[in-house]
Structure formats: structure tokens, C-alpha cells
Amino acid sequence: MAGIQQRDRVADPVSCLWEAAQRMHSDVDAAYNRLGAILHERADDDQAIGEAEAQANAMGRRYEQLCDQICNTEARTLEGVLAKLRCATRCIRDIMPNGKDAELACDIELRLVFAVERDVERLLSRARLKNPQGLCCCAR
Numbered sequence: 001m002a003g004i005q006q007r008d009r010v011a012d013p014v015s016c017l018w019e020a021a022q023r024m025h026s027d028v029d030a031a032y033n034r035l036g037a038i039l040h041e042r043a044d045d046d047q048a049i050g051e052a053e054a055q056a057n058a059m060g061r062r063y064e065q066l067c068d069q070i071c072n073t074e075a076r077t078l079e080g081v082l083a084k085l086r087c088a089t090r091c092i093r094d095i096m097p098n099g100k101d102a103e104l105a106c107d108i109e110l111r112l113v114f115a116v117e118r119d120v121e122r123l124l125s126r127a128r129l130k131n132p133q134g135l136c137c138c139a140r
Contacts, residue, residue: 012080017070018087021063025090028063031056064108067091071112075119084119088112 035052042048067087075081091108 012075012077012083014070014073014075014080015077015083017066017073018083021066021070021087021090024059024063024066028056028059031059067108067112071108071115075123078123081116081119081123084112084116088116 031052035049035056038045038048038052070084070087075084091112
């Protein structure tokens, strides 16, 4: 089973992109945490604040571009569909203030959700073509 999951992850470009996004997310998070620390500890140091802000924002833009790439890349497996869903939920969590309803998401998050819907429909259509009797083998 682990071999199949690993093969699916390698075969699906969305899964590979999601793995890269996970690594990048922790770097982006660290950059924004550094900015927050500088704002707190050296509120009068405009140069340090500007540099930290520029670095965090640049990393954030790269992360957003990677999420766009995940959104626009066709998932080839259910593992890829799950990777899109995980990216969407990570994006939603990142923008939600504590206590806010996650239904109030931004554009990229909604596009990722719609992309997941399209991919699931496509994968299910293919599965139905391969098994016209239905997806559930126990409903005989």
C-alpha cells in the first residue's frame, strides 16, 4: 500500500507541488514571525522593518504563485485531488482570524475548491467508464 501511495504521489504533479508548498509555507510563516518580532522589539527601526517586510511579502507572493499553480494543474490521481484540497484548507486557515467562519474565504481559496470539484468529477467519470456497473462492488 505504501508503494502505491508513493507511486501516486510521484505520478501526480499536484502532489509534488503540494509538497513544495508545505516546505515553502513554513519559510513564509517564519518570515512573517520575524517581521512581527522586529515590529515588537524595534518599532523605530524603519530600515529593519522595511527589509523584513519586503522579504516576508516576496516569500508570500511566491507561495501564492505556487498555490495558483496547484490550482491550475490537473490532478491525475485522488492523491492529487487531496493535495489540492489540503492546499485550499491551508490557504483558508491562513487568512482566517481566530473565531471567524472559514466560509468567508478569498479568491484563491475558492478557486482551489472549484478546481477540486472539477477534478473529482473528472476522476469519477473515468472510473465509471472503466466500471459501468458502478463504483461500488457490493451493490449487486
